[in-house]
Amino acid sequence: MIQPGFVAGQRMYVLKGAFRSYIIDDKGTDHTIQFAIEDWWISDYNSYIYQTPATQFVVALEDSTIMQIDYRREQELKASSHQLETLFRMMAEKSAAFYARRITSNLTQNAEQRYNEFVQQFPRVAQRLPQYALASYLNMTREFLSKIRNDKVRKK
16 A cells, blocks of 8 residues: 555545554654545645655555545645645644643553553454554553453453
8 A cells, every 4th residue: 555665645434344554663663654444534744734655654554445545636626625635624624632641642651551551442443453552552562461351351
C-alpha cells in the first residue's frame, strides 16, 4: 500500500478490514504508529499532507475493502465545498488530539496502564489485532504483552 521512499498519494478509508502503519528503526525494530479498522482513515499523513517521501509502511492486517482519495482530488473537493473542507478539518483536529493523548500516555503510563487504557477505549480492536502489532503499538515486547494478558486472566 504505502512504503518508505514513495510519496503517499492517497489516504484510505476502511470499509472492511484492518490496517497498520509502522516504521522500522535503525536496529530493525518496528514501531506501530496507527491502526485503522472500519470507518477509520489511514495513511502516512506526513507524506500525504506534504507530498514528500513516506517514512512509514501501511499494510493490511486482514482481507480488507477500502475507498481511497488522492491528494489532488481531496484539495479540489475542499476548495469546492465549505462543508467538505470543514469535515476534513474536523478529522484533522480529532487526529491531532488523539496523537497528543497517545504521546502523553506513552510518557506518563507504564506498559500495563497503556494496555488497559487501549483495551478500555478500543475493546473490539484489541481482540482483532495480532499480538506483535499491538505490542509494537503499546511500546512493549510481545512477551511482556502476553504476561500482562495472562496476569489479567489469572486475576479473574
